[in-house]
Amino acid sequence: MLLKKKDRRTRTSMSSFETTPEPDSSSERQEDLFLDFRDDPNDDDNVVVDPDDPNGTWERIRGQQTFMKPLEQQPQQQQWALQDDDNKNKNNNNNNNATDHRCTRFVLMSDTHGKHRALRPPPGDVLIHAGDLTKLGEPGTLADLRDYFVRDQLEQRRFDQVICIAGNHDITLHTEFYRAYWSRFAKRGTTVPPWDEAELQTYLTQDESNNLVYLQDSSCQIATTTMGHDDDDDNDDDDADNHTLQVYGSPWSPFFGCWAFGEERGHRIRQLWRAIPDTTDILITHGPPLGRGDETFHSGCVGCYDLLQEVQDRIQPRLHVFGHIHEQGGSITFDGTTLFCNASSVNLQYRPAHYCCTVVDVPHAPDEPARVVKPHCPIRAPHQWPTWLQENGFDKLVPYVAKKLEEDDSDDGDGRTTTTIPVGNNVFREDTYEELCGAWGLERDAEARQELSTALAELYRQSFPPRQQQRQKTTKTTKGEEDGNE
Numbered sequence: 001m002l003l004k005k006k007d008r009r010t011r012t013s014m015s016s017f018e019t020t021p022e023p024d025s026s027s028e029r030q031e032d033l034f035l036d037f038r039d040d041p042n043d044d045d046n047v048v049v050d051p052d053d054p055n056g057t058w059e060r061i062r063g064q065q066t067f068m069k070p071l072e073q074q075p076q077q078q079q080w081a082l083q084d085d086d087n088k089n090k091n092n093n094n095n096n097n098a099t100d101h102r103c104t105r106f107v108l109m110s111d112t113h114g115k116h117r118a119l120r121p122p123p124g125d126v127l128i129h130a131g132d133l134t135k136l137g138e139p140g141t142l143a144d145l146r147d148y149f150v151r152d153q154l155e156q157r158r159f160d161q162v163i164c165i166a167g168n169h170d171i172t173l174h175t176e177f178y179r180a181y182w183s184r185f186a187k188r189g190t191t192v193p194p195w196d197e198a199e200l201q202t203y204l205t206q207d208e209s210n211n212l213v214y215l216q217d218s219s220c221q222i223a224t225t226t227m228g229h230d231d232d233d234d235n236d237d238d239d240a241d242n243h244t245l246q247v248y249g250s251p252w253s254p255f256f257g258c259w260a261f262g263e264e265r266g267h268r269i270r271q272l273w274r275a276i277p278d279t280t281d282i283l284i285t286h287g288p289p290l291g292r293g294d295e296t297f298h299s300g301c302v303g304c305y306d307l308l309q310e311v312q313d314r315i316q317p318r319l320h321v322f323g324h325i326h327e328q329g330g331s332i333t334f335d336g337t338t339l340f341c342n343a344s345s346v347n348l349q350y351r352p353a354h355y356c357c358t359v360v361d362v363p364h365a366p367d368e369p370a371r372v373v374k375p376h377c378p379i380r381a382p383h384q385w386p387t388w389l390q391e392n393g394f395d396k397l398v399p400y401v402a403k404k405l406e407e408d409d410s411d412d413g414d415g416r417t418t419t420t421i422p423v424g425n426n427v428f429r430e431d432t433y434e435e436l437c438g439a440w441g442l443e444r445d446a447e448a449r450q451e452l453s454t455a456l457a458e459l460y461r462q463s464f465p466p467r468q469q470q471r472q473k474t475t476k477t478t479k480g481e482e483d484g485n486e
Contacts, residue, residue, distance in 0.1 A: 049305060058301045070332050103371075105126070106127075107123075129164035142172075149164070162213070166260070167323065168261055175198070179197070218249065224244060246279050246280050246282070254269060293331035377427050385405070386402055394458075403441075433456060
């Protein structure tokens with residue numbers, strides 16, 4: 001059974017950490033050390049946790065956590081998100097996970113670090129980037145990213161909206177940090193900041209169409225009245241579409257090293273999370289919550305306990321998007337209310353992932369949970385590989401595949417052909433790239449390996465349904481009671 005949201009309370013939002021008062025007594029530290037997920041403070045299962053020790057905290061609270069299988073939008077039901085009522089009903093096929101309500105399709109990415117051109121996101125309604133847009137806030141990367149968002153995604157009608165936040169690597173987007181520490185990142189001998197951070201921050205905030213939205217401790221609303229169907233449909237009686245999706249974005253994560261948008265665990269970072277409106281449907285933070293897509297190879301869990309508590313006890317969004325931890329890119333968990341998605345798009349070596357973007361449908365009906373959209377690979381048989389590669393301009397790979405198919409073409413006595421080339425969604429396994437490089441003999445051909453990487457990204461993109469209609473949506477951006485973007 002899915003969890004029900006608690007009664008919501010109106011909260012006053014903060015614009016930035018600088019207005020947060022310091023703890024004035026030891027009681028604040030006591031509050032940090034006694035935080036739990038139970039409604040009853042007298043519950044015998046209450047545990048003492050220390051937010052400064054995420055691994056120890058996770059060991060104490062993990063038994064209280066719910067991990068359910070994320071709901072999935074199966075391939076045969078994908079089209080319902082982007083089609084009208086008549087076609088939508090044809091695709092339900094009595095699947096238990098199907099819903100009668102329209103939805104908005106979100107495509108998620110994060111931590112591109114300037115390598116956004118290598119990514120080929122599947123089509124959708126809204127593209128979300130959860131921070132670390134750059135390596136070090138470089139102006140050239142920010143300018144090209146804006147061009148990528150506006151010209152390649154919005155103007156090409158691949159998306160109607162792009163929403164992004166900053167991350168710890170985007171140092172020029174954090175004014176106070178850049179003014180204090182710019183010299184640590186500048187070339188030796190530089191005496192003045194090499195970049196004007198005020199100018200750079202306009203790259204992602206000045207968009208005449210308002211379809212590129214940069215959030216920094218601020219919110220935007222996505223109207224769903226015209227999403228998922230033609231604009232001229234008669235939807236006056238459809239309560240599910242009389243709803244707006246509330247999106248909140250914040251670039252902060254717990255301190256580690258000298259990086260932007262870092263804050264101390266416990267009281268100080270909790271003030272930032274308490275500023276998030278509890279009416280939020282989609283939450284975007286750069287750092288992950290504790291125990292949800294936050295495990296590193298060397299340090300274990302590094303997520304924020306205070307963020308997890310605010311998300312699960314108060315905010316309860318349907319979708320929480322984050323990045324920061326490259327090792328967990330693509331990690332998805334579900335607690336019965338919130339779908340947690342680590343959208344990191346590069347690995348530890350900063351190489352882009354071939355299947356870089358998670359796709360999620362958020363139904364317009366506010367009580368319906370978010371669903372993971374599964375790909376449906378168009379290559380269903382080995383002999384389709386050469387045709388698909390040729391049709392999509394990957395000619396260099398065709399002779400390699402043809403040779404492999406010829407080698408694998410053997411009669412086992414039943415008239416069947418066997419091959420080791422993956423097909424269907426097996427293509428999207430994590431080890432497929434290395435497997436195909438070896439099977440097709442690409443070890444000594446760097447150009448062919450690069451072409452294979454691009455081909456797999458394009459194949460993943462094509463494994464989701466194309467956008468069926470030209471739709472218009474109204475998005476209103478609100479920055480709270482004060483402007484927190486500096």
